Amino acid sequence: MGLFKKNPFGHNLLLKKWLIRLLAVITHKRYRGFNTIEIEGSDIIRKLPPQNVLFVSNHQTYFADVVAMFHVFNASLSGREDSIKNLGYIWQPKLNMYYVAAAETMKKSLLTKILAYAGSISVERTWRSEGKDVNRKVKFSDISNIGTALNDGWVITFPQGTTTPWKPLRKGTSHIIKKYKPIVVPVVIDGFRRSFDKKGLRIKKKGILQSMVIKEPLEIDYDNESFDSIIEKLEYAIEQHPSFLKVIPKSELMAYEEENKKRKFRV
Template identity: 80%
Template sequence: MGLFKRNPFGHNLFMKRWLIRILGLMTHSRYKGFNSLQIEGSDIVRSLPENNVLFVSNHQTYFADVVAMLHVFYASLAGREDSIKNVGYLWNPKLNIYYVAAKETMSKSLLTRLLAYAGSISIERTWRADGKDVNRQVKMSDITNIGTALDDGWVITFPQGTTRPWKPLRKGTAHIIKNYKPIVVPVVIDGFRRSFDRKGLYIKKKGILQSIQIKEPLEIDYEKESVADIIEKLEYAIEQHPSFLKVIPQEELAAYEEDHRKREWRY
C-alpha cells in the first residue's frame, strides 16, 4: 500500500491502518480481559462480499458496541473462529469498514475525532441536536456518503438512533436498503450496557459476559417490500420488535430504566 493512498472520504489509509492497530491494542482487554466476549457468526462474516454489506444492530453504548464489532470482524476475517484471541489480526485489518454516527458526537473531543477517522460516517441527526428534540430534513449528502461507503465496503448502522432499547427504528435505514440494495446482516449485542458507561468509554463493571451474535443475511425483496415491511423485518431480526417485551419481566424492565436514567449522558 502506498503511503499516500486514500479512501473515498479522503482518509489516508496508511494512517488509518496504524490508528486501528493502536486503538485496537488499547481496547482489546475491554472485551477479553476485564470482561469476556461471546461471539457467534464468524463464518458468516467470512462469507460476505468485499462491499455493499450493511450490518444492522441494536445499540447499548455510544462507542463500545462498534469497537467490539470491529474487533470481531477483523478477527473473523483473519481466520479466528468466534474468538478475538491473539491480537495479531490487527496487523492487517479490513480498512473499508465504516459505521454511522452522529456528527455532533464524533466532534466532541480528540478521542472521538480519532474514532471518526478510523471509520465514521458522520451524519446530522434529524430528531436530536445538542440534547434537544428537533425536526429537520435529512441531508442528502449524508445519504450519499452512506451510499459511497457501501460502494467501497461494509457499513455498520444502529437504526434506533439511541442506546435505549425497544425504541422504533428510523425509516431512513429502510430507504437506504431499498435505494442501495445491500446485503443486510443483522447483529444482536448484549452485555455492553452492564459493563460500560453509556458512552462506552469507561468500564463500569468487570467480569461481565458480553455477546455479539451475527445472523444470516436477510432475504429482502428490494422492489416489492415497503419501508414498513423492511422496518418490521429489521425489528424482529435485531430483537427489538415490541413483541419481545412480552417475554421480559416488568421488574427487569423497571430496573433497567432506573439504571439507564442514572447513567444518562447530559450534553
C-alpha cells in the same frame, strides 16, 4: 499500500491503519480480559463480499459496541472461529469498514475525532440535537455518504439511533436498503450496557459476559417490499420488535429505564 493512498472520504489509509491498530491494542482487554465476549457467526463474516454489506444492530453504548465489532469482524476475516484470541488479526485490518454515528457526538473531543477518522460516517440526527428534540429534514449528503461507504466496503449502523432498548427503528434505514440494495446482516449484542458507561469508554463493571451474535443475511425484496415491512423485519432480526416486551418482566424493563437515566453523555 501507497504512502498517500486515501479512501473516498479523503482519509489517509496508512494513518487509518495505524489508528485502528493502536485502538485495538488499547481496547482488546475490554473484551478479552476485564470482561469476556461470546461470539456466534464468524463463518458468516467470511462468506460476505468485500463491498455493499450493511450490518444492522441493537445499540447499548456509544463506542464500545462498534469497537467490539471491529475486533470481531477482523478476527473472523483472519480465520478466528468465534474468538478474538491473539491480537495479531489487527495487523492487517479491513480498512473499508465504516460505522454510522451522530455528527455532534463525533465532534465532542480529540478522542471522538480520532474514532471518527478510524471509520465513522457522521450524519446529522433529524430528531435530536444537543440534548433537545428537533424535527429537521434528512440531509441528502448524509444518505449519499452512506451509499459511498457501501460502494467502498462494509457499513455498521444502529437504526434505533439511541442506546435505550426497544425504541422504534428509524425509517431512514429502510430507505437506504431499498436505494442501495446492500446485503443486510443482523447483529445482536448484549452485556455492553452492564460492562461500560453510556459512552462505552469507561469500564463500569468487570467480569461481565458480553455476547455478539452475527445472523444470516436477511432475504429482502428490494423492489417490491415496503419500507414498513423492511423495518419490521429488521426489528425482529435484531430482537427489538415491540412483541419482545411481552416476555420481559415489567420490573426488568423499569430497571433498564432507571439505569439509562443515570448514564448521561458527558465529555
